Amino acid sequence: MELHIRLEGRKGLADQLYQQLRAGIDSGHLAAGTQLPPTRLLAEQLGVSRKTVAEAYSRLTYDNLLSAVVGRGTFISPRHARQPAPAEALPLAAADSLKRWQQRATVLTQRALDAPSRYDFIGGASIKAQFPFDQWRSCLQYALRRSQRHPDRHFFAQGLPELRDAIAHHIAYARGVHCSAADILVCNGAQQALDLIARVLIEPGCPVAMEDPGYSPARQLFLALGARLQAVPVDAEGLCVEQIADGTRLIYVTPSHQFPLGMPMSERRREALLARAAELGALIIEDDYDCEFRYQGPNSDALQRLDRHGLVAYVGTFSKTLLPELRLGYAVLPEAVLQAACVAKHLSDLHSPTLQQWALARFISEGHLSKHIRRCHEIYSARRGRILARLEGDLAPWLSAVPANAGFHLSALASPGVDVELLTNLARKVEVGLYSLAPFYCEAPVRPGLLMGFGAIELLDIDPALDRVRDTLQRIS
Structure with missing residues (x-):
């Protein structure tokens, strides 16, 4: 230089x-x-x-x-060395727009800024110790060799055919999704998939329905695009379909493992949702964010498998299954939506990183993904079982688990009189990271409770952590 x-x-x-x-x-x-x-x-x-x-x-x-x-x-x-004097910034004509975007920060954004606790029950995160780094390194080396030999310098926005084909086979086997490689769009994580779908469907004032409580980054995304958002409450069977308003164009749901509460949507409610979407001509976004991990009862296929009219956009990610740093996800889209989303993807960033796509395609085709999921399933199952045992045991006077059979977080509702916000603050002082359900509610009455992830905490750390939680609860009761 x-x-x-x-x-x-x-x-x-x-x-x-x-x-x-x-x-x-x-x-x-x-x-x-x-x-x-x-x-x-x-x-x-x-x-x-x-x-x-x-x-x-x-x-x-x-x-x-x-x-x-x-x-x-x-x-x-x-x-x-001296610091350069800051330049005097002039106010921008778009200051109001910038302020609105700044206010879109979510509770998950704040979590990323907080220092991790010694014992952390954060949701949506996993410990890297389980990741097969040696196999991934071998796949990356293969990707580098492919890149060296590849004659083209330009790639399609939809994603590499090898990866799309590998994804199609994987989700057909693991989640019962009906699709081929031609139906899949590779994205930079599930969040970009949501952004691309919403961007081609939502116009200012467009009615959008989603679960309440629900995934706050999706809610803020829809609002930022100008949607007129309807927060639809959930019950023990999932989204209350009968409350979806007339004129709704887009419906966002997490039917296999409702975020954040965790219960699955019943078959009766799934059929009702598809019927309501057909009546409205609305597209359903099915966010299947962590459902490779199932612990009890029969496997529940994706909602997309029941779709006969091209009304479901199925969204998945490898950031939770493998590594957050991977930032690769995908969407299975109806043809009309796929074509528009590919244009939006091209205008956004041309295509997702090709080296990682080649590596992931190899990783899946050689069976490393399936082996990794099986290995993690045993680990997560043991952690989940230990948390449930404590919730049904000495923590039962204060907390009760919401029935859930998938993913790597569960929710625990607080008994009347438990101050959840006080509990989370005091728990952090004894090095335990607990997370309230309250920030995920929009309009529905908040049900006080905790979102308890078990992907980022070791099995042997669960009892010492929950001992501190129990002692804290006894002090504030």
Whole structure:
């Protein structure tokens, strides 16, 4: 990287270089600890003698602005670095729009900013110890070889055919989804899938229905796009379909593992939802975010399997099953929606990272994903069982679990008189991360309780953590 220096004329070159380097250091543009080029290299870049550069460096060193480290080079001294003066920002004409977007922050955004507790029951997260890094590294190396041999430099927005084919086979086997590779759009996580679908369907004032309580990033996304949102309550069978308003164009649901409460939508309610969507001509977004993990009862297929009229957009992700850093998800879309979403995807970011797509396709086709899910299923099942045993045991006077048979979080409703917000605050002081259900409610009366994830806490840590929760509950009761 070349240092930005501009010398004029052929006189006083050392002084010009000294002044420009000093100005860069004083303004903070040349940060503390920055290594300067060797004198010979900088002299060649500037077209001057090495003596000229050495003289400027020597003066800066004498002023204690530079320090030389034997065997390493010349660096800007940290004690003399100054921060650049902030520029005076002028108000923008779009200030009101920017403010509205700033207010779209969700409870999940705040969680990312909080320091993790020693014992953390955060939902939607997993421990990386289970991830097969060796197999993934091998798949990445394969992807690099493919990239080296691949003649094309441009790729389709819809995603690599190899990955779409692998996804189609996986979700048909694991979730009963009816689709082919041609129906799938590869995205940067499930959140981008939601964004693309909503972007091509929602116009300002468009009626959109979703569960209450529900997934707050989806709610904020719909509102940001100008939707007129209807918060539809849920009961023990899931979304109360009969309350979906006339004129609704889009319906967002989590039928297999309702977020955040956890209960599955009943078969009767699923049939009613499809009938109501057909009556309205509305598209249903089925967010199947963590349902590869099921613990009891018969496997419940995806809602999309019951769809006979192209009314369901099925959304899934690998960020929860594998690694959050992977940021790869997908959507199975009806043809008309697929074509529009592919255009939106192309305009948004052209396509998802190709190297990761090749690697993931290999990872799935070689059976590593299925093995990883089976291995994690045993781990999560044991953790879930331990939490349920404690909720049915010494924690029963204060908390009761919501029936759920999938995913890697469960919800526990608080008994009357339990101050959940106080509990979460006091629990953090004893290094236990607990999370209230309240932020996920929109209009429905809040049912006080906790969202308890078990993907990011080790089995042996559950009892010590819940002992602290019990002791805290006893103090505040």
